[in-house]
Amino acid sequence: MTRSTDDDSADPLEAVRVELARDGDEVAFAALARTHQDRLYRVALRMTGSPSDAQDVVQETLLQAWQHLPGFRGDSGFGTWVTRILINRCHNLHRARRPVDPLPEETESAPGMPHSPAADTLAVTALSRDAVRQALLALPLDQRAPLVLTTFAGYTFAETGRILGVSEGAAKVRAHRARRALATQLREWR
């Protein structure tokens, strides 16, 4: 359910704020952050599955955006650029935690066996949001990102492609594979 969104690079007010923020205007940057924080948080929450991790990731993302704004060339919209930073930070978080806190995709059980001790419980709540959250977190990050961006954050395939650094067609294929994988997970847990 990708909803068409306005490309923020075409927003003149946004462009002015970016210019001012690039010159160190904190008020302009606060306005940019206020505009984009909800969407960034939505993406971070679905990517990490944890409200506290999502908050940390968004804070770090906005701080990084502030520090690197002088290098932002404006080839894409500010929203696209800052979301790309966010996705990268989610990857970093995942990598940093991998040795001690593996995410579900690395705890695959043998074929034909229940996917986890909680499989029965999950089967009961297969249609619940918890089941969706679990299924989402079970996807590899390279599938989770396009799915989150298109289905949960409303980015178009073109915008998703720009965020992930791939073509619109590739973004569409990745998102579709992720949907299929999510549907498979949910079907198994029903």
Place this chain on the structure above:
Amino acid sequence: MTDHDGPDSDRLPCGVHADDLLHQVVDGTPPRDPVHQASCPHCRATLTHLTELWAPVLEMAREDVRAPADLLQAVMAEVRALARAGWSAVLNDEAGQTQIAARVVGAIARLAAESVPHVSLALGGGRVATPAGEHTDPSAVAGHESATDVGLAGDRVVVDVQIAVDLGVSMPLVAQRVRDRIAEHLRAQTGLTTTEVNVIVVDVRPLPPTSEPLRTTLR
């Protein structure tokens, strides 16, 4: 690469791709063959199954998720802290580090410029012809700008200074004296190296008719 990159087993017995039906459920796209779909039990059963399967996903996607109320405040506190840190000159010494705030550097530069004969500081965006015999009143001409603007990076300083000068003096000569004086004072008082002083003459101050002729040689 297409959306249909899965095995043939993803096809329903009627030949329709299950992916097409998933696409239809998720994106709300119209069916490729509405007549077939309306009469095909395989398609209708799969559509029902996928719709039920995907319902909680769509429900979750519609959740009104908002950033925590304190997030922006936390971000801006860190941004301001970074900005403050960036607005200090830093002198590293074996015994430790000395930071000098930009406003201190600006104040020294301003006082140094004012110490040059025939110069007074003009604040704001420029003002001409202060009445003869009157001193330039900075508060009267002040805009929101300061008389000095300072750029700092490590121990290097760039200063932009706005001045008013007495009518009749050589402006290039006065400007050069201001440059020398600012660099000299900053070196002596802060240890910083002034790499550039840009002087902007924004006002002239006519001398009273009774005053003695100007000496063009400045002290």
